[in-house]
Amino acid sequence: MSGAAPQAANRISALVVAHNEAERLPECLAALGPADEIVVVLDRSTDGSLAIARARANRVIEGDWPLEGDRRNAGIAACTGEWVLEVDADERVPPALWAEIRRVCASSAHAFHRVRIDNHVGGRLIRGGWAGSxxxxxxxxxxxxxxxxxRAQRVHPGLDWTGTEGEKITAHGIHHALDRDISDMLRRLDRYSSAKAADLLDSGKIGSLPDNLRRFVSRFFKSLVSRGGWREGGWGVLLAFCTGLFPLLSHLKARLEPERHGGRPRGGDRQAGP
Known part of the structure; x- marks a missing residue:
């Protein structure tokens, strides 16, 4: 953490929410050294994450939160800085980005800012094709x-904001070690779609098969063409496939295996999706 204390209004709390991330957490927390405060939220972790977090963080919170939105809100509430930088355990904040973050926090009149994310699969940086959820x-x-x-949802919960959005930080990006390889990407698709299926069942609106087939086509096209996935070759095709399949697979899990994802549909599969 930084030596010279900045003005109170510009203090930055770095927040990490993790579950069994002992392998990735050390590098993530080391890269957060320039923050004025580090807060770590551990959700049902059973590996060595707790010891790692206690060695580097100012505050560590343990708990059991079924919903992603709830555990992230708990972490935000624990932060004491005027500004919060919320990163995941598989993300690294490079030194050059810290300088840009400090500049923005010192001069911004806005409530929040987007930060560029550089997604890596294995050792490969994939710039094009990212879309949807x-x-x-x-x-x-x-x-x-x-x-x-x-919001109170399991996967990719929605956000409610107070205040205006400022400039996007694009000069430098966060290094995001998203997937280790293709198999890891497919396992992530399976996890995400299972969590989304539970959210759909909770809402009682799982959508229809025709609607989700159309979403598959539109999201595949958006990822591969509109978002430049075609520039990535085979990786772009794979990414477009996963992007399009996510809502369709979530729907099919909720429709065909509701008992595995929290109950039975409460409104039938002809309702409009969220």
Whole structure:
């Protein structure tokens, strides 16, 4: 953490929410050294994450949160800085980006800012093709405390904001070690779609098969063509497939195996999706 204390209004809390991330957490926390405060939220971790977090963080919170939105809100509430930088355990904040973050926090009149995300699969940087809920090239992860609230959902919960959005930070990006390889990407698709199926069942609106087939086609096209996935060759095709399949697979899990994902559909599969 930084030596010279900045003005109180510009203090930055770095927040990490993790589950069994003992392998990735050390590098993530080391890269957060320039922050004025590090807060780690551990959700049902059973590996060595607790010892790692206690060695580097100012505050460690343990708990059991079935919903992603709830555990992230708990972490935000624990931060004391005027600004919060919310990163995941598989993300690294390079030194050059810290300088840009400090500049923005010192001069911004806005409530939040998006930060460029550089997604890597294995050792390969993949710039094009990220779309939908399967990946993004920027996220609103730098914000004033009190400006951001996550909704009560399991996967990719929605956000409610207080205040205006400022400039996007693009000169430097966060290094995101998203997937180790293709098999890891497919396992992530399976996890995400299972969690989304549970959210659909909770809402009682799982959508229809025709609608989700159309979403598959439109998301595949958006990822491969509109978002430049074609420039990535075979990786772009794979990414477009996963991006399009995510809502369709979530729907099919909720429709065909509701008992595995929290119950039975409460409104039938002809209802409009969220």
């Amino acid at each position: 399967f990946g993004t090239t920027s996220k609103p992860i730098l914000f004033r405390r009190g400006a951001k609230r996550w």
